[in-house]
Amino acid sequence: MFSLHIPLGIGGSSIVAYVLRQPALDPEVQVISLLVVQTLELAGALLLLSTAARPEHKLTNFFQVKKTDKERNWVLASALGFGFLLLMILLTSLVTSISSGGGRAANSPIVNEIMQSSNAAKAACAFVYCITTPLLEETVYRGFLLRSLASRTNWQQAVLVSSAVFSAAHFSGENFVQLFIVGCVLGCCYCWTGRLSSSIAVHALYNAIILMAT
Structure with missing residues (x-):
């Protein structure tokens, strides 16, 4: 029943397959x-935020905790x-299982194949x-995007918009609602605690539980 989204980096495997001239990778x-x-995506995002972001959106500010928090x-x-x-x-x-008349695979075939190997x-x-x-997604979607939106609107709208972007960025129409909910919960964790480490911890635990269910 549960679904585990595919990181955007999974697309890099097709490039590797092309370079190695193999129709499919082990x-x-x-x-x-x-x-x-x-x-590389994480390093690039951190480098970009460290060098190009405005002072209030610098990477080091994402992990600072306010006195009130x-x-x-x-x-x-x-x-x-x-x-x-x-x-x-x-x-x-x-709800999805009932409406569709049955369950569906917990993960993508790629993840299932990997988890059944060495x-x-x-x-x-x-x-x-x-x-x-x-680390990558929380830094980008909560640390930067949500924080940027919250500086221009209220935090509730910032959470909703950043969660919608987070969900859409995974290019998974069938999992859009679930990913949107994940984004909202992670955004609320970040806004309430003022700590990016909170949303990172919840995100990591969630992925770990779903991965164990594979």
């Missing part, structure tokens, strides 16, 4: 190429956000989904 090569592309228990907020996220995804999955491929896949992807 799971190990595929996950390594995914790891490399995701790492230090009193809030970000661990408790993250735990509540994670629990609420799983509940909402479960409910939407049940332990090294599984470890690399887990690193991508639980470390690299949360």
